[in-house]
Amino acid sequence: MPRRYWLLKSDPETFSFEDLKFSPRRTTCWDGVRNPQARNYLRDEIRVGDGVLFYHSQSDPPAAVGTARVVRSGYPDPAQFDRGSGSHDPDSDPAEPRWYAVDIRLEREFTRPVTLGEMRCTPRLAGMELLRRGSRLSVQPVRSEEWATVLKLASRRASPAR
DNA sequence: GCCAACGTTGGC
DNA sequence: GCCAACGTTGGC
Numbered sequence: 001m002p003r004r005y006w007l008l009k010s011d012p013e014t015f016s017f018e019d020l021k022f023s024p025r026r027t028t029c030w031d032g033v034r035n036p037q038a039r040n041y042l043r044d045e046i047r048v049g050d051g052v053l054f055y056h057s058q059s060d061p062p063a064a065v066g067t068a069r070v071v072r073s074g075y076p077d078p079a080q081f082d083r084g085s086g087s088h089d090p091d092s093d094p095a096e097p098r099w100y101a102v103d104i105r106l107e108r109e110f111t112r113p114v115t116l117g118e119m120r121c122t123p124r125l126a127g128m129e130l131l132r133r134g135s136r137l138s139v140q141p142v143r144s145e146e147w148a149t150v151l152k153l154a155s156r157r158a159s160p161a162r
Numbered sequence: 163g164c165c166a167a168c169g170t171t172g173g174c
Numbered sequence: 175g176c177c178a179a180c181g182t183t184g185g186c
Contacts, residue, residue, distance in 0.1 A: 011184085035169080057184060116185080134167040136183050 005051040005142040006041070007130055008068075008104070011058040017065045017109065020054070026106035027071060031079045032087040034099060038139035043074040043100040045141075052104050053142055053150060055130070056113075063113035064150055072103035110154040124149045 008030060010016065020028055033039060052068040076097035079087035092098040119125050129140040142150075 009184090062185070134184095136168065138183090 001047070002144075003049055003051060004045075004047065005053065005144060005147040006046060006070075007053040007055050007064070007140045007142050009055045009057045009138040009140075012056045013058065016056065017054050017106075020068065020104075020106050021109065023106075027103055029078070029101050029103050031077045031099075031101040033077070033101070033138055034087065034089070035138065038137055039098075039100055041139045041141070042102050046070055046073060046102050046139075048073050051107075051142075051147060053147065057138075061113075062116040064110070064119075064154070065113045066109040067107045067151070068104040069107045070102055071105045074100040074102055077101040112154065114150055114153045118153060119150070122149060122153065 012018075015028070020026060030042070033042060048070055050070040052070060053064050054066045054068055055064045056062060076094075077087070077099040078101070079085040080089040080092045080097065080099045081094060082088055087099075089098060116130070119128065120131055125131065125146055128142070128146050129135055129137065
């Protein structure tokens with residue numbers, strides 16, 4: 001199966017690309033996802049080697065800031081069984097875990113962020129899940145053309161400041 | 163801080 | 175199974 005691509009959303013207040021950069025081996029467990037559809041992607045579809053667009057939500061401006069690679073495919077999210085964790089789920093049965101996580105490793109930090117506004121203005125990205133009205137999913141599939149387009153934007157020099 | 167868009171919960 | 179109420183996400 002060819003390599004696939006995903007967009008992972010994170011509020012940088014919670015976990016930023018910078019945090020990933022300073023994680024051991026620049027690798028982190030992508031845990032805490034508590035949406036069934038996003039869980040399905042994590043559990044069933046995301047494979048080792050897949051590409052990840054790292055996106056900062058709730059930031060000013062919201063933007064894709066770099067890429068990562070999946071280094072471990074779906075496994076039960078340990079946080080769901082951790083009473084001390086904010087992501088603890090008392091209703092999840094260890095025999096049939098409700099939530100899943102993957103591990104990702106930093107691959108490339110963009111020399112400049114690709115902002116949401118810029119993506120909206122890019123015709124080739126018009127079909128992106130991220131740009132859909134009301135799109136809230138924190139794990140989203142990204143088409144290979146979209147991946148290539150975002151990377152191209154990232155390596156383009158920023159337009160001169162006004 | 164506001165609000166639209168969803169998802170979840172729970173009464174019936 | 176419906177749906178109102180409520181909670182959360184996330185752009186602006």
